[in-house]
Amino acid sequence: MGALPKAIAMTRPIDPVQVRLEQVLLSYGARLQRLLRTYGLDRRGIDPADVEQEVRIRLWKAIESDRFGAFSASYIQRVVATTVIDSLRRAEVRATEALPDEEDSNAQPLPDEGVGPEQIAGDSEKIAGLERCLAEIPERRRLPIELRLQGFALQEIADLTSTSVEAARKLVSRGMDELRTRLRECGYGDFED
């Protein structure tokens, strides 16, 4: 039965349609789990297995509530988005609750292993420099750069900014060149994308 709600599983007779539905949901859930890890959301205090199970429960309940007519891909996407956002917020609350004593409230998050204090200080300086350099670039040119830095592909940037892929490519290319130049001029050296 996998993670199907036990109450449902125990009260329903074996039905080929339900078995098929479970299979489809399990397959979908497995894909969701993989993507949660791929996009690093598992590093934000949420458990992909929990999120996946909650999504499947919500979808199952929706199916049980006669929502066949309204069952579209967008609806499923909304269920996933809502569940992930809820999980992230719960994780945030847990993190806040787990804060140590007041004297430690200024403590920085634990760095990656192998990262020394000098590097942390250097990175903080570079992050501040990057913020300053980005702020100097006009909004219209800055937005494609920021989207690119967040990991969006050129097609996605084009979609989000209502431009062609070619226009997005030029904006990103020129923008990144401009940003690297500014960073170099500010004394932060050469950077990769």
Next chain:
Amino acid sequence: MNDNAMTHKSISRLYRRLTGGPITVLDAEKIVAMADSTGRAAGAIGNDVESVSALARSSVDSDLVRLLRALKPASTMLADNIGQGLAGEGLGMSRRITAHDRSRISRRETAGRRRAAPQRWAAIAAALVAAFGIWSWQHTDAPGIAGQSITETAAKGDVIFRWSTPALAQREDAKTGSDDRMFHSDFAAGG
């Protein structure tokens, strides 16, 4: 600052740390809308520069949008499977949905009958109580006052007290003038 000593030379990595707040800044609707935007049809999103800027300044929102974009084909397939009644190959669409609906309706009817049994007994009990109430009300009315309302009957003075308070009795008599003469001690009139 010694450039060569820098370990993290990736602008993307630094930017994601800069925008790495843990909380999503956009609501689910906007995130889904952004994930759904494809091609030039994304004009509505492109015009919402504020939301796109917010997205660009939040690595968690960006990750979620990218996840949803990657998940879209699977979501579409899942929606199709559910919409088609999840039946096996070779069955007609209408037949599949009808068969599924029939089993669903049957389950619901069984559950409904189960829930209705106690409600039916409660309704019978309530009807019996109401019938007894009406019957008892009709049979407790005093003879001779049929047709009078309960309030009228209650408002009338009690005969026993009439004897004990003659002044009140006189006032009542003057008001109504229709009391039973038999219980008046009208000796002066020779009655």
